[in-house]
Amino acid sequence: MIKVGIIGATGYTGEELINLLLKHPEVRICYLSAKIQFPQKISEIFKKFKARIEIVCEELNFEKVSSQCELVFTALPHTVSMEIVPRLLNAKLKVIDLSADYRLRNLKLYQRFYKKKHSDPYRIKEAVYGLPEIYRQDIKKASLVANPGCYPTAAILGILPCLVADYIELSDIIIDAKSGFTGAGRKLDLSYIFAEINENLRAYKINTHQHIPEIEERLSSFSSKKLNINFVPHLVPLNRGILETIYLKKKKNKLNLKTEDLIKLYKRFYSKEPFIRIYDKESLPQVKDVVGTNFCDIGLYSEKNSSLIIIIVAIDNLLKGASGQAVQNMNIMYGYPETTALI
Ligand SMILES: NC(=O)c1ccc[n+]([C@@H]2O[C@H](COP(=O)([O-])OP(=O)(O)OC[C@H]3O[C@@H](n4cnc5c(N)ncnc54)[C@H](OP(=O)(O)O)[C@@H]3O)[C@@H](O)[C@H]2O)c1
Structure with a gap:
């Protein structure tokens, strides 16, 4: 105990x-x-x-x-x-x-x-960066775990398999991110009152959000080249949940990649991960399927001969994006089954 x-x-x-x-x-x-x-x-x-x-x-x-x-x-x-x-x-x-x-x-x-x-x-x-899908072995021995940010959790898990497979140009990454309001914490602020949030949708901190260096630093450790991320966060009238639409540019020699190839890659990459769900073709993640869970849902899209890969990632910002991931890390540190209290 x-x-x-x-x-x-x-x-x-x-x-x-x-x-x-x-x-x-x-x-x-x-x-x-x-x-x-x-x-x-x-x-x-x-x-x-x-x-x-x-x-x-x-x-x-x-x-x-x-x-x-x-x-x-x-x-x-x-x-x-x-x-x-x-x-x-x-x-x-x-x-x-x-x-x-x-x-x-x-x-x-x-x-x-x-x-x-x-x-x-x-x-x-x-400090060990507490993203179990990457740093599980280090988390086991850690005394201090730096639990990842909510936007970075979704972005890193969404981009990493394509990066490791060397499918994408690193200078052309676009992340369009949408978050519910609990992401900002439980505070009194005029811009977070009901009338300002309800029936509204707004972008903020374009390319200046504090999570950008976190995403770039972590993903850069898997590449010898510098990454350049365009990150546009939005606040949406939801209590919780994050949906990120990630646009990646294929390398010239990878133009023939299709959705099915990406699904295969991602399913293999995350085959042992209890909290990653890769969607089959033509089915896409949505916030309501992850809210209240520690899952990270990933949907993929790519057409042959098009230069674009589109990735949709959904998490609950308070669970896989924060406290659920923190408990997952605790389970790893203490040798308990990773899903304890989370499924
Ligand atoms: N919300 C998310 O979706 C999310 C996701 C990932 C990571 N995070 C990170 O997790 C941390 C907590 O986020 P949150 O959303 O839970 O924030 P929050 O709702 O604003 O809660 C902050 C907590 O810290 C306490 N606190 C504030 N200033 C303090 C001080 N000087 N000394 C001692 N206690 C203090 C507050 O106590 P009082 O209530 O008494 O003021 C409150 O209990 C933040 O660093 C945030 O960036 C949040």
Whole structure:
């Protein structure tokens, strides 16, 4: 039985973590914390937890978390995690961090995109990027897992097989991404009120979104050439879910690739992956089939003699894009079946 704590328990990903971990037969949630005005039962903050968990959520107390837990999920905003994670690791706890603070190896890019100098730069090399489909062996031994971002999870899983197979030009990658509003966290902001979201659809941060360097850095490690990604995120009137439409340009010697060839490639590439579902020809993923699950659904399209490959990827931003993936990583770290509490 692992004794687990969650810091940032009152946010969307914290709420999902509690929900999943309560169903895990090998986990006991022992400690919950948030930036909270006064200690409060988590079942009073989220009524869905009534009669399921009676723990009080409180302001962070390092002594308590260190003595009561062996693994901590930090579900905190970026730039906050890096102030807290070092103290947890120094107390010999394992950490799965859901923020971006330990994902990027390039510190200059971190500072540029997250507007703050990294305060724990040496630890970044120790952190394992928590995408099980790529880094499973490293995750098994990790003390610090940098859980991937939601958009990068979908983008990397969607592009990687084509990249590894050397089918595509790396300078011509276009990602059209759509996300529900929980992706922005549980905060008060005029642009996130119902009347602004409902019946609306908008693009934002074209080619300036903070997830771009994360996608480029991870995919670049599978190629000797530099990648160039055009990334256009959109907010759609959904609570949760991400759908990415990815446009890739075939290499000149690969123009004869057809949808069937891609389906074969992807099915082989992900043949042992419990959470990747590759769609058959003419059937495409949609958000409602992944919401509430840890699955990543991938649909593929390519016509012979056309230069274009189109890939559709759907995930739940709060599950495969965050807390579900974090629990998947925990299962790997502790040797539990990877799907425990997730299927
Ligand atoms: N939402 C997603 O779809 C998603 C997907 C992938 C990754 N992530 C990442 O996961 C992390 C958490 O996301 P979220 O959506 O759950 O955010 P959120 O809903 O805004 O929740 C943030 C949590 O952190 C706590 N917190 C904020 N500032 C703090 C501080 N200075 N000290 C201690 N606790 C503090 C908040 O407590 P109070 O409520 O008391 O303020 C809350 O519990 C973020 O880094 C986010 O980028 C999110």
